[in-house]
Amino acid sequence: MSNNLERVMNPCPVPWGKCLLISVLFLLPYNTVIGEPLRGQVKGVKFSVERGWYSESFNLGLRSKTDGAQFRFTLDGTEPTPEHGILYKTPFLIASTTTLRAVAFKPQYKPSSVKTRTFLFVDDVIRQSPDGLPPESFPYTWGNNKVDYGMDPAVVEDSRYSDEIVDGFYSLPTFSVVMNLDDLFDRESGIYANAEKDGREWERSCSMELIHANGEKGFQVDCGIRIRGGFSRKEGNPKHSFRLFFRGIYGATKLDYPLFGNRGVKNFDHIDLRTFQNYSWNNGGNPEAIFLRDQFNRDLQSAMGQPTARGEFCHLFINGHYWGLYNTCERIKASYGAAYFGGKKEDYDTVKAGRTWLPERKQSLGVMANDGNLDAWERLWKQAKAGLGSNAAYFKMLGRNPDGSVNLDYECLLEVDNLIDYMLVTFYGGNYDGPISAWGNNFGPNNWYGFRKRNGRDGFRFVVWDAEHTFKDVREDRTGPFPAGDHYSGSNPQWLWQQCLENEEFRVRVGDRIQKHFHNSGALTSVSVRTRFLKRTAEIESAVICESARWGDSAYTPSGGGRGSHNRKPRNREDDWRHEIDRISDDYIPARSGIVLAQLFGQGVIPDVPAPAYTIMGDQDQRVQFSADLGSVYYTTDGSDPRAIGGKKATTAVKMTAGTIPFDSENPVKARTRYRGEWSALLQVGRAVSARH
Amino acid sequence: MKTNLLTLLLFGFAIAGPLNSSAQRRPLLFANPESPGSHPLADVRKQMLARFDVDQNGFLDKSEREAIRMDTQKQAVKRSDAVLKRRREDKQKGEEKNRPPQRWLKLYDENKNGRFDDGEWDKARQAEVDRVASKYDKDKSGALDQGEKNIIIKNLKRNSYHGYDAYIRRIVSGLEGENRGERKRSESRKGQRPPGKAFDTDGDGKASKDELKAIRDYEAKLSRGEAHEQ
Structure with missing residues (x-):
């Protein structure tokens, strides 16, 4: 077949890809040796035993729904053809680990597709190549x-x-x-x-x-x-x-x-x-x-x-x-975005740390587009570089007016909560190789992925990637700020975080996310992290x-x-693996949350007003009572923030006096403490229903 | 007995009370920075208060926390500048170190542009290799024996040659070839199985049943001292 194709292809004046396609389409229905039309394709190989782990030997038979089909199979991974492989006669014994590939064929028929079956015998596997x-x-x-x-x-x-x-x-x-x-x-x-x-x-x-x-x-x-x-x-x-x-x-x-x-x-x-x-x-x-x-x-x-x-x-x-x-x-490709956030693959830009050469600028970038292009990413970097101290600049980057309301004339370039959470994971793990690498004194980005649906309303989201250099020194401080990203060629999410910190509204949001994840039963409390870690540990x-x-x-x-x-x-497990697992679960995790909180407090991004303490009451109809050692507690029940953008009290905020407030998962209560004109982080009791992603 | 029962009941109510009541206070893991102890957050807060609580009211307000943030940035810029300065210095040192010695430039830099272009470099290297080889060829045999090479290696350890001169001596003594060549590769396989080429009788590069048997037989003999390393 390949010789025939070569003969057809070599003198072909059209590009060989097209030629191949034409040839294949033309030749497939025919028996290329005798030139007669093929009568169809042999039905696929059926194995009498399913793939899997086995402890006892068995006889394996092959069959096809095509009458008169013959079979050839290989045991060395190569693809069998009507000419290559062992000719199957009768069911044969499988008594040890075997990978078998089989094809069914019949004269004047196109051979079936190749089917593969793996049979694993654990007693055999554990003795593979002992020397x-x-x-x-x-x-x-x-x-x-x-x-x-x-x-x-x-x-x-x-x-x-x-x-x-x-x-x-x-x-x-x-x-x-x-x-x-x-x-x-x-x-x-x-x-x-x-x-x-x-x-x-x-x-x-x-x-x-x-x-x-x-x-x-x-x-x-x-x-x-x-x-x-x-x-x-x-x-x-x-x-x-x-x-x-x-x-x-x-x-x-x-x-x-x-x-x-x-x-x-x-x-x-x-x-x-x-x-x-x-x-x-x-x-x-x-x-x-x-x-x-x-x-x-x-x-x-x-x-x-x-x-x-x-x-x-x-x-x-x-x-x-x-x-x-x-x-x-x-x-993290366009198909990932389309699968979880809707739309088509063509709607997405995915960006990552990597190399891009821009010949027109004679510039090499440390960021590349895996799908789509870097246009929106560059616009985001430029807006951040121009400064985000003012609410006008900060909210414009989020597709909003200075008061936080949506402005459809502005494209949203960043998902703020996602960026904050991404950075909190980075800090928690003490990741010193992503998104900025400590090798090279934090002048270069590494190991990060971002993606964005190109609809103007979704901003870039970031995904933890290749986070191997983590959970090492419990005192590791990756909060920066670091120089990587000051130039577009080294742009990365941590630099965006640093730029966003210029803005007070962003800092308030950071405090809120820290409150959510590092307190109560949040995902980054030592209890939650340890439980999750030990569950994964048990799996392997x-x-x-x-x-x-x-x-x-x-x-x-x-x-x-x-x-x-x-x-x-x-x-081995007991002499090596177990020690490191124990170190992480018993030393790192119990101390790490407090250390990261201290690192962030030491950067001035956590408010000095503690969030309200709260008491949950009732089993069926749940109610909550807030209290604060300093200042007063303000709350809302409509999902809005008791603090208005700019720092004033929201019109929807109610001052807590006495009594309790009802809540459920559909109607969470949001509360902050206000002390000397400053707000604590936001405390939310009851969870809003969130979409799967 | 009655008193004991009453005490037990009261004790029971005392511990069961808070559990039974519908109110359950949930502890905050890192509740209040005011908490005493060696909690890192409390420690850092104390340090921050000592440095940035301008009005000394025991509370870090927005402007004071902004001062903390600016200070963090200032420190970071200082660190980065120090790294950049060190890099510049290292680069300068490296450039100086890599500059050909004057003697070489005088002899081989034909167009006098202060560096060796392709043709010049090849000629210079060959001339220097010949010069050093003839210098150490004590018996004038036209080639260096191992003893003569060892003298070069000894001198390399003893003297601090300019990089260019050291490079030529490494070539002449054979060290440069060894460093770049097979020795490292075979060392990296130390402890690994021999590639089995000697046993690959059909030359297909893959282990067959017969070849594996031959290797295992040979290794058994080796361990009994009945065969020598191949």
């Missing part, structure tokens, strides 16, 4: 990339883990990538062997399956696969992250599956399988590896009611060989053993020596 040699049919080298294979017996046979490691595999969903290993590891063309290469040219086809150990229905999809990431692409790091693309050329144009349950959308153009690099066992054997840092920062952003890139933990297998603990992650607790067996010995530290050495000690 570190390649599994059969895997390559000895990965180009210049550091090589690491197998499950370390020092972990698998450790009495602390030998039973639990099985649960470790069953405890998380499993992704199985099956593909031609040359496409991964070939020195010249393999994407893993050339991990630093990026772009469409470095995308290969693969099959991806999702397998649940509890029998829940998973999926199989043919898709494109690339290496993802920045610094983690270096050849000294043997474990890379992947990005999967769902395109018509591979199969379905979207993945239709609720990867994040009811919390997220149900179809995807692409997803990321992230792994861990800065604090990982695979890259240098770092003892601070917990595998949660980035995901947990995103969890916190979500808990604050902000959009974020959803993610879950999972295991990954490549052609049946265990590749370790991974983390699914949504991508057993799976960490699997990661330890796969990658814990990657650096052969601390004592050195290969797997034959008696002196080495792979990184």
Whole structure:
């Protein structure tokens, strides 16, 4: 077929892409060998056993609804064709971990599409390549990339883990990538062997399956696969992250599956399988590896009611060989905006820290448009650069008049609450590599994403990204102000925050968000953070053993020596992971909220008037009573702010005297203390219903 | 017994009262900055009051908090300026350090523009390599043996050569090639499996059943001392 196409294509005077299309359309219905029209396509391969985890062997049969169809299958990840693969005769025994790709064919029919099934046997998986040699049919080298294979017996046979490691595999969903290993590891063309290469040219086809150990229905999809990431692409790091693309050329144009349950959308153009690099066992054997840092920062952003890139933990297998603990992650692309905020993909600008070369200006920017363009982002930066001290300038940026009312002639460029919450997560985690990087003395941006619906009414929103350098020193202070962003080339959300702080109304809003998240049962109180953190910890607790067996010995530290050495000690859960988890949950989290509050107070952005204390009364018909040690309490029941823009008392505000006020989730009560003409932060009792995003 | 029962009941009411009542006061985690103790917020507030409470009324009003914010900005600008100053100085030092020595410029900068253009640099490097090699070729054999190279390496450790001169000595002694070449790569694989090339009998770069068996047999022999490292 390819020879025929080449013959057709070579003399072709039209561009080869068009030529290929014409040729394929023209040739497909015909048998290219004898020139007779094809009678149709063979119906797809059906497997007698579903993909999944197995503990006992079984016979696997193949069938097709097309009478007289024959089958060929491969076990090495390559795509079978009517000419390539093992000819299927009768059902055969599957007794160990197997990845099988099968095609059905019949003379004068177009062959079926290739179907892939992964069968995993846990007893077999935990003994994969115990001596570190390649599994059969895997390559000895990965180009210049550091090589690491197998499950370390020092972990698998450790009495602390030998039973639990099985649960470790069953405890998380499993992704199985099956593909031609040359496409991964070939020195010249393999994407893993050339991990630093990026772009469409470095995308290969693969099959991806999702397998649940509890029998829940998973999926199989043919898709494109690339290496993802920045610094983690270096050849000294043997474990890379992947990005999967769902395109018509591979199969379905979207993945239709609720990867994040009811919390997220149900179809995807692409997803990321992230792994861990800065604090990982695979890259240098770092003892601070917990595998949660980035995901947990995103969890916190979500808990604050902000959009974020959803993610879950999972295991990954490549052609049946265990590749370790991974983390699914949504991508912040135009499709993300359209899925959660409506409209079409074309309606969105997504911007991020990255490189853009502007030839007309001979300027290199540290910001790039992933979708859409940078026009609105530049307008936002320019408005902020011009100064936001006056309400006229500040509210204009928000698409409003100086009194805060909406002005449809002004475009909204910023979602203020989102920016504040994004920065509070950044400060809480002590993130020193995003959105401004401490490397380079805070002169450069890094690791941030923003997106905006181009309708004039939605401003830019920001999403925590690649927040690995977090939860380190409990005294870490990332509140700045920092120089990055003073020039457009280094523009970033933290610089916007700094500029916005010039404005009193913004500072009031900052105080209000701090009150919401750092007090009572807010998302950034130590109790809430710790509960959420321990929940995530529990999710991966057993799976960490699997990661330890796969990658814990990657650096052969601390004592050195290969797997034959008696002196080495792979990184493992009890000796390494647990210590760092305990440090974060017992030392960092209990102290961190107070420290961040102090850092922000030390910048003058938190009012010195405490918010009202309150007492909730009643079970059915809830009522609230406010009190203040200093000053008086003013409240509203119509959702408005007791403080008017500018600082005067709102006409709707009522002074609390005695008695109680009724409230419910539809009608929250808002209250502030007023003392010496100044207002406390806003306290809201009862929650307004918020949209899902 | 009656008294005991009454006491128990009263005690029971005392603890159950607040729980039973419909009123439940929710504690604020970081309630009041006035709270005594070593809470970071209280500590910072104390510091801020000491520096910025101009009217000394024990309360940081809007203008005083604005003074705090401006001071924070001033400190940040100072820090940034210090970094920029240090960078400028480092750059200047680096430029000086990277400038070719006068001797080199006199000999090889043919167009006298104070730097080496492509052709000039190649000629200069070759001439200096030849000069240093001939200087250390004590036996005049036309090539340096390891002993002669070791003298260069020893001198490199002992003397503080100009960067250009040190570079030439590293080339002549073989250090430059080692630094850039294979040694580091093989070191980075220390502890990893041998690539198995010697056992890749069919040359396809992939491990086959037979090849894996051969490697494992060889390693077993190696551990028994019946084979030598390949």
